[in-house]
Amino acid sequence: MGAVCCSSSIDFANEDVQLNHFYLMRAIGKGAFGKVRIVRHKDTGQQYALKYISKERAIERKSAANIISERNLLERIDYPLIVNLRYAFQDDDTMFMALDLMLGGDLRFLLERVGKLSELQTRHYIAQLGLSLNYLHKKRRIAHRDIKPDNILLDERGHAHLSDFNVAVVFTDRKPVRFSKAGTLAYMAPELLGKQGYSTSVDWWSLGIVAYELLFGKRPFKGRSNDQLMDAILHEPLQFPENVYQIVSEDCVNVLSGVKLI
Known part of the structure; x- marks a missing residue:
């Protein structure tokens, strides 16, 4: 063996x-x-x-x-x-x-159970995932390429851990840019979908989608088919619920906009 x-x-x-x-x-x-x-x-x-x-x-x-x-x-x-x-x-x-070993379930299970999270809860998870991405991107030059609630596991103390690296990719000096499409469509960045060439920054877009979903209980881009969903991601602007400032702070909206969801 x-x-x-x-x-x-x-x-x-x-x-x-x-x-x-x-x-x-x-x-x-x-x-x-x-x-x-x-x-x-x-x-x-x-x-x-x-x-x-x-x-x-x-x-x-x-x-x-x-x-x-x-x-x-x-x-x-x-x-x-x-x-x-x-x-x-x-x-x-x-x-x-x-x-x-993670015994707290994944964020998808949590969302299905509670519907949506508070801004404080979401900040907790997104900050921890941001630390993980910073490590992967800066220290290892790795893009995860499949950031979504299903791939975020919680330990017994409620800390978020990134999992499932089956479509992750390493960037090197010989391959500083990638063109292949991988991941889950609803969370894919426009540059990944458009095959324009991308680097580790695609993970930040996906993290923004996750943050939006945690806060509002739904994803920002929709489509009845994969083609419609892809078109929405590529061309539609980011829209927030009408009562967004009754749900989250202005700073939160600015952060979501700042991860290039628009």
């Missing part, structure tokens, strides 16, 4: 990591390629979220390259407000990724 210990405070030196090094606990979800389970390391007692990724399913869905890219990219990352990869190992059928 192949194994690697990723960026972590735990030092395994040259020891191979295997599934039998963990106590297997309850399942907490199911992804596109397999289940997600809470595990506890037998030596340290530290708990993680262990993703099971079926190699056969990944190949069938032509996603193997993305999964390998995500693993390699996560090995470069270690930040308190990101869902970090701590261990990666595999057997003949499955690749395993042990990630920081």
Whole structure:
């Protein structure tokens, strides 16, 4: 079995990591390629979220390259407000990724439960995500490219952590600009949709969309079809609810406008 210990405070030196090094606990979800389970390391007692990724399913869905890219990219990352990869190992059928455990659910679940958040709550989450993006952009030259409530996980204390780097991309001196389209349409920046060439700044647009959705319970751009939604993002100005200043402050409106949503 192949194994690697990723960026972590735990030092395994040259020891191979295997599934039998963990106590297997309850399942907490199911992804596109397999289940997600809470595990506890037998030596340290530290708990993680262990993703099971079926190699056969990944190949069938032509996603193997993305999964390998995500693993390699996560090995470069270690930040308190990101869902970090701590261990990666595999057997003949499955690749395993042990990630920081988040037990507070995601922001999509929170939105569905409460409808919308206060300006103070939204500021809390957006500030933490802004720190994560600053780390990715300035320190690692990485664009996440899929910032949305579903990919923002909360820990038990209510802090927001950025997760799911399966379409993230690294910018280099040889490739300072990208043209490929990736992510979730409703959160994509105009320059990404228009294939004009873009860099890490596309994440700030997506974060602005998330902030708007948290505050008002809906996204700013709509369309009955993907083509209509794309046209709205590319050409329509940002509009706020008529009673916006009864909901949020003028400073909040200025911030949303300042992340180039107009």
